[in-house]
Amino acid sequence: MPNKILTITKREYFSRIKTKGFWISTILMPVLMVAWMVLPSLILSKSKGGLHLAVVDETGRLGEGLVAAVDDLVNHPELQVVIDLEMVSPTPDLPALYESLDQRIRDEEIDAWLALTEEGVEKNVLEYHGRSVSNILTLESLERMVSRLVRQDRLVAAGYDPEVVADLTQGVDFETIRVSDKGNEADAGWGNLALAIGLFTLLYMAIIIYGNMVMHGVLEEKSNRVVEVMVSSVTPFQLMAGKLLGIGAASLTQLSIWIGSAALITAPGLVAALSLVPADVALPQLSLVVVGHFFLLFLLGYTLYSSFYALIGAAFNNPQEAQQLASFGMVLLIAPWLVFMPILNDPDSTLAVTMSLIPFFTPLIMMLRIAVKMPPAWQIALGYVLTLGLDILMVWVCARVYRVGILMYGKRPTLREILRWARYS
Secondary structure (H helix, E strand, O other): OHHHHHHHHHHHHHHHHOOHHHHHHHHHHHHHHHHHHHHHHHHHHHOOEEEEEEEEEOOOOHHHHHHHHHHHHHOOOOOOEEEEEEEEOOOOOHHHHHHHHHHHHHOOOOOEEEEEOHHHHHHOOOEEEEOOOOOHHHHHHHHHHHHHHHHHHHHHHOOOOHHHHHHHOOOOOOOOEEEEOOEEEEOOOHHHHHHHHHHHHHHHHHHHHHHHHHHHHHHHHHHOOHHHHHOOOOOHHHHHHHHHHHHHHHHHHHHHHHHHHHHHHHHHHHHHHHOOOOOOOOOOOOOHHHHHHHHHHHHHHHHHHHHHHHHHHHHOOOHHHHHHHHHHHHHHHHHHHHOHHHHHHOOOOHHHHHHHOOOOOHHHHHHHHHHHOOOOHHHHHHHHHHHHHHHHHHHHHHHHHHHHHOOOOOOOOOHHHHHHHHHHO
16 A cells, blocks of 8 residues: 555656646745845835925925925935925915916926915915825925924924924834843844744645645546546545645645745845844844744645545536635635734734634644744644644545545535545445
8 A cells, every 4th residue: 555655646746846837836936035025125226206396485494494304315315215306486476376386397397396384384284286196205205304394493483492302202112132941132023023924924825725736636637537547556545645645745845945945045135134234133033943843834734724625626526616615725724814913913812822722723823923932832732733633534534535526426516415425435
């Protein structure tokens, strides 16, 4: 029996890793990772928002400060806004002036105009006309500058020194220190959260992709009647076990390449970052312990859901028939996303502990908890044991249904018939 299972495993494994699609997706993922890391910064650096702005200063006070603020903005090339300021003197006939500025916008002489009025400052609403009002980044920078100028003007009018007030009202930042058995260390903050989200998402995608691959593989062999030839030489259980092991090995190969590529891609960036950030700032680290848990949890989740999808593939005749029952597995996989943020915020809460010990949710929830904060060893061990027990039960039930359903054609079976196959086969 082991020789036959090994033969089927090799067939499933090599038939997938030798395809162009496998290697295209394997190579494409690291490329997308690089693009996700590099392209946003590159695009922002090459696409600074520009604005030719005419300003009518009716207050006689704010315009000078706005000119200075825009000059400071130009002297900071890392900011993604370029404002070309044009000061327009107010006239007695302001409506006519504003209409002429609107016409200049239509003639594409300027991009926008802004009116600094006493009434607008009092009501905290200033009138802005522009050819486009979807330039959110530029408008946000402009609003911050004008708001700061208005605050300073009000403080001066009330007899306060704006610089002293700014120092007195300056906010504080927390220097977060993670306390663990290994000692105290600076926490990477958002970096650790991004790492946890990335591992959670990758595990979720891997279980879905490879679980569905098992289902479609069974359905394809069944529809082509290839399975009838194969079961003449091997038992249905051997066929199912070989398929699960072969596709599982292919998935581990692909995941290993992705994780290895991530290490290679981030290593140069890590070295460069270490030379730029202060010594007391910690960067997120992907430890070997976390990587080990990732692969173990993937194997538990893959076995659970792929055996379920293999059952569906054996019981039905085509993907359309199988989709209804397959959606049940999707519901179980989507459920962790519904509690994603509460668990990310408090990985030791009752909700987090309870859901991480429910075998259907353990792979995803436990991975999220481990990435954010390592749970107690007994919780990890209990989650592994419970999930492994459900895996064994699912494979046993799947094997019994697989034995009957793989050779059944024609009428779509009902759920009661599938349960009867599992009970009496």
